[in-house]
Amino acid sequence: MTQFKIAFFDIDGTLADNELSHELGILPRIPASARAALRQLKKNGIEPVIASGRNHLMLREFATELGVESLVASNGTQVLYKGKELAIHPIEPKTLRATMAEFDRQKIRYIIETPERFLATSMEVATKDAAARYIEYVNDIQKLPQNVVQLIVRMENRHHLQLENNSLIAEKVAPVVMDVHLAHVSKATGVYEILKKLNISPEEALAFGDEENDLAMFDVVGYSVAMGNACEALKSKAKFVTRKVGDNGIWHACEMLGLVK
Known part of the structure; x- marks a missing residue:
């Protein structure tokens, strides 16, 4: 199997369990197994990156605790690498x-x-x-x-x-x-901008998602994982469909791919 160097994660419905009350906030909705998976990925030389529709202000609140330093924020309209802005795409x-x-x-x-x-x-x-x-x-x-x-x-x-x-x-x-x-900006363009910055090929990248705004992201990585709770369109496009978020879906996928143990 390809040696992956980077992994992109959506938040809501992917890392964070949408079946739990949103009033809890994001961190309490992220299973311990998902947090452990992110730590092991980083330890094994696979850089975790959050790719979300959410603003970077919201993402930074918990990204640091997860050990994540780079963000594809606001559906790729802002991209940050190691905390510094790499790209921004405002509306005219x-x-x-x-x-x-x-x-x-x-x-x-x-x-x-x-x-x-x-x-x-x-x-x-x-x-x-x-x-x-x-x-x-x-x-x-x-x-x-x-x-x-x-x-x-x-x-x-x-x-x-x-x-x-x-x-x-x-x-x-x-x-x-x-x-x-x-229209020309998406999570996919944000992923591409980070891959280009790090000189990583698409084949060395994988992505995890659950919603329609993850479809384009799946097109630009070598391996795509849809959550068990994902929309049907994304499941059809994914190379692997894992379990639901709350059923340790992130850990299960990483384990099946031999990325954690």
Whole structure:
């Protein structure tokens, strides 16, 4: 089998068990076996990297405790290697304003995300969202913040999000959440940027995921693992389907691949 040098992990539904209450936070939802797997991988020369739709501020809170130093954050719109920014892909202001205006017209509520800030024009979103402690409520946005990488949309009663500008994509990252970002950017581009930085070939990389926004990531690594709780589309693409998160799925996959013991 190929000697892997790097492993990319999604968080929600992959490292963290989504069947447990989100009010617990992320770390308490990560099984001890998954933490042990990350430690053993690193000890064996396989660098663990988190690849998530979440912002780096949220990821850094627990990444250090997991021994993870590099991040593909916000669906690849920001990439950090060893804590330093490697790449950032913000939405062009004109496109952003037009999209926000259309969402406002349709009464679609959203959060504006930059690497350092979250803004919401809805008080309810700002105070009741799962990430409420990060979100600033603003009554009106006269001046857009710099480097807006995503709009986070809660779908509520909607099943589809129509975007007028084809330079953007709406990507499902949770059952009722979609992230809107540049269409040419994804976890896959973030993975590629890190592989290029480290001069690692795709065949020497593996990835673990559970949701639709992991599909592109699976295309750019040599080996892909879908969790037992993953969506069917991802299971169909994966080279291996492991157990559910809460059933020690990460450890089981690493053990089956001979990466831990």
